[in-house]
Amino acid sequence: MTTLENEYLRVSIRPKGAELTSLFHKPSGIEHLWQADPAVWPWHAPNLFPVVGGCLNNQLLINGKTYPMERHGFARHSTFDLTESTASHAVFSLIATEATRPAYPYDFTFQIIYELNESTLTVRYRVVNEDKQTIFFSVGAHPAFAVPFRETDAYEDYVIEFEKEEPLETHMLSAAGYFTGETRPVATQGDRLPLTKHLFDQDALVFKNLESRRVAIRSDKHDHAVTVEYPAFPYLGIWAKPGAPFVCIEPWLGCADSEGQPRPIQEKEAIQQLEPGTVFEASFDIRIR
Structure with missing residues (x-):
């Protein structure tokens, strides 16, 4: 487990999936990340790569061949290497291997960079095309924030x-x-979406055309808030397991397939493409107040 810490925040990241497992706000003493109760939902903040959402028939179609691909991709199940680390900065890296090529036949490096700056945690995704051909991918975040923040509050607050x-x-x-x-x-x-236990009875809310590039989880009972700012991510998912005490704020560059016939990877909705020898980066911020 890797820990980053400053005056305001202490965060922990595990090698599996380079997944954030704790987001602790020191001034208030509040743990803001869902603690992955396996009886409810066993994740904290999975990172989604090389797909977001589900692929028809659980397959990718690449260069005329089909490749097995699970929902949200394999990165969340993969062990990343910690390649850089300071008190406030860490870089986790996943490279293409014989284990990844049967599902995703590209040579790549996928990095997740975490950086603390006062009360803000920046999460940056970096994809390097190590192949001799254009590669196609999606990438996204799925952090689950514990709600309510305080035992005296209710979810509906x-x-x-x-x-x-x-x-x-x-x-x-x-x-x-x-x-x-x-x-x-x-x-x-107005500009507020009230949280209720039944808001997600029909699965996630998926927004494809938002003008907003920032959302906050807050209550009128106090000034404490969690803000997620995602300027580079045009799609946003909001989800919780119905009745569970958390809510996921999910910036995406990519999305699930639509019903119908499978499409080649380069024709998938919101797919990203990267030329040989080039680098893709996109980041979002989590700010605690």
Whole structure:
């Protein structure tokens, strides 16, 4: 386990999946990350690569061949190497091996960089194309924040506050986790989406056309808040297991397949492409106040 710490925050990251396992706010004494109760949902903050969401038939179609690919990709199950570390900065690296090529036939380096700056944790994704051909991928985050923050609060005391007041429309998912092509409006109170135990009864809320690039989890009962800012991520998922005391704020560069016929990887919705010898980077911030 790797620990980063400053005056405001103490965070822990495990090698498996380079997954954040603790986000502790020292001034308030609050642990803000869901602690992965295996009886409810056994993750803290999985990193999604080289796909986000589910692939039709659990397969990728690359250069005319099919490759097995599990939901949200293999990175969250892979062991990363810690390649740089200071008191406030850590770099975790995953490289292509004989274990990854049967599912994803590209040569790559995938890095996850964590950096503390006062009360903000920056998470940066870096993909290096080590191949001789263009590679295609998706990448995303899935951090689960514990709600309520305090034992004296209730889940229903909290809201998701959006950067802008705008109409919200979620893209519907089938029982298998694929987009159906249907949408439905999501009721808000101005720029706020109230949290309720039944908000996620029909799976995640998936927003593809948000103007907001920042959301906050907050309550009117106190000033403490968790803000996630994601300027480089056009898609946003919000999810919790119904009735569970957490909410996931999920910036994505990529998304699940839609129902129908499989499409080649280069035609997948929101797919990213990277030329040989080039580097992709995108980051988001988690700020505690």
